[in-house]
Amino acid sequence: MSAQVTRIKPEADQPLPGNEVQKERSMVLQKEMIASHYKALAASAETGCKVVYTFVPGNLNELIGSFDNLLPVHPEINALQNAMRKRTGKMVLEAEKLGHSEDVCAYVKADIGMARSGNIGPSGTRIPDPHLLLLSYTGCFTFLKWFELLREEYNAPVAMLHTPYQGDGIVTDSMRAYMVRQIKEEVIPKLEKVSGRKFDIDKLREMLARSRQAEDDLVAVLESAKNVPSPIDAYFGAVYYIGPIFSAFRGTEAAVEYYRELRKEVEARLAAGQGPVTPEGEMGPERYRLVVEGPPNWTSFRDFWKMFYDEGAVVVASSYAKVGGLYDQGFRHDPEHPLESLADYCFGCYTNLNLPSRVALLSKYVREYQADGFLINSIKSCNSFSAGQLLILREVEQRTGIAGGFVESDLVDPRYFSGANIKTRMESYFQMIEQKRKGAA
């Protein structure tokens, strides 16, 4: 039994040189979900839906969705999708012309650049202005400044949700109570005001129950990479797998269906002993199993991925796939404790963990996923991920005994992706793993 693969021609505005892209059926489903969401956004003025901008880590999608007439927009997803379509270079420059420093986060600059160029989103339709900015300040300081900037841009109200950082690696009762209080007394009243409807906790519970189902299936997908060979790529491939659950679809029927389908596909691949599907089709024999830390580069996403699959390298676990929730470590949204559960979700997002917890998690991944390499893609834009990564590299190497590698790029600023440089480093890194194997033998 083998998974169904559909060959899709690239979109006209997505110049992917050379071959057609191969996509699994679940990817087609996802594409439809995303397209329908952008359409809903474009039609929001007619449908009367109101628009809530919020961030991926610590997003309260079920809460937003429970109002039925609110649509979320995730600015970092717009930025990365624009980057995959090679559009962010101009946007970043546009923001820099307005006085934004070359030193700061390129997601912010791409978003500002997009807003100042008509706010045309990745789908080619206009992203409506926000009626509310839900500032889920979880694991990233830049989020604070980003929404201050957007507030200036759109003159929209802000609902603040400050998620305390797990500095000591724990969540205390007072941290949780603070979060629940903010959700009850700040976030919900502001959502009610924008929506014009009363908050319905039963609707929230229903959505959380659906989230839970999808989360179970997502974890099964991610953990399939423990098998040798792995049927998935848990970094490049996982970018697609996490898309719906990290964004506008968590808690929806569509997400439940998507993850059910995805799990089936992955289990079929596993049963057939197949490796991951890449943009160029089935990956060849699995030669290297890597754990990767840090977000991917989006402007040259396929080129970067190709450097891996051309060498038979599959990513079996990644921290980026946990940036919107650490489901594989047991967290599930809980309809019985809805607001506490939303708080716990925010606490557990990867960048809200302290460095010792991150090192422990990455080392655990190396062992549990039988990895023979640990690679960091260090992102210039993202101090939340990047500050301290050189120590993380050393610690993980020391604790696991595997070879560590380090490359640098950026999220959506194409000036900071040096393909030749990264390729040379990757080739050397694979040689290093080979040497280590020979030494061990």
Add this chain to the structure above:
Amino acid sequence: MKKNKALEKIQQRCQALYEDLNLATVRAWKAEAPGRKAIGFMPVYIPREILHAAGILPVGLMGADIEIIRGDAYFQSYICHIPRSTIEMAVNGSLDALDGVIFPSICDVIRNLSGMWKMMFPDKYSKYLDLPQNFTPGLAGEYYIAELRTLAADMERLSGHRITDDALRESIRLYNRNRELVLELYDLRAEKPWQVRTVELYLLLRAGNLLPVEEHNAMLEAYREAIEGEERQALDNSRIVLTGAFCEQPPLGLIHTIERSGCYIVDDDFVLGSRFLTAPIPEEGDPVANIAQTFLDHAMETPFVYIAEKEKGEALVRQCRRRRGEGVIFSAASFCDPALLDQPMVSAAVEREGIPYTEFKYAENTGQFQVIKEQTGTFSDSIKLWGNE
């Protein structure tokens, strides 16, 4: 003549403290009584009163312009400089006198440095202090009080001294006085910038990073007395407000350079923790609750504090008006997220008000000041020539 000597003595003491990177002063303080503890803290603000009430010396850490041998191996090129020098000093033993370090929430780099500290120095106390960012009345108080009580319990454990309410009230009184003295000097400088030179004021603030608050208060009072007897020549300089330097500090030479280029700095955000609370903490009632509430009600509007309802840049414009500033210098450390992300909003507000500004970046180890001298000199000249148009 006598007063000049007093001033000279203070200046020399401040300079020596500024150069005391091995914390000899802290070692000496600890040696005076067995069992004394000292805790470092990164910029910008921590409630030093709680440490003081436990008999612990709070030591402000602000990086240093030193040769980096090992610190660079921990940070990529696109990360600011202060964590490099801080790690450098930690691994070369300069910070051995400290029994721990507190990392207040200011940005992701300092936040992650707290985790690095836990891994690199597991035998030392290390605390990330997540200051509230939700300033909606009534929301963050209980959380912050609980955080402060945890910190107080940690300090009690570390020092072996119970923090009584009375001891904490006394500490609050001393730090209120400290803030008052600092602000008086800031007021005096704004009034007579030729009299209170920024380099002197800056070194006085830096001295407060190492000295017990009682001693620092005495030093501030002595300086005030000494400077009033000085007669210094007023120059035809422009009055500028400098902003963006609240964390990583510029080298002393850069502050000299700005002053010498024709700018009187009439307000700034150097060593900002010394005056981060804009109102005194009440000295009666529950002292922990008072510290928390004063933070929530009177934290200074700075780039690392979320501004909920007010207009961005309003505080800087107000500051500029109050200090009769004729221009603003945006002076941020390279790769400083809070300052650089803030700057477009705040500079727009300044521009709307018709206040001229200029901007540059620095690092704590910047060694060439000529370009900055030309820039700030030209800026000062332009204010003089066209400032009132």
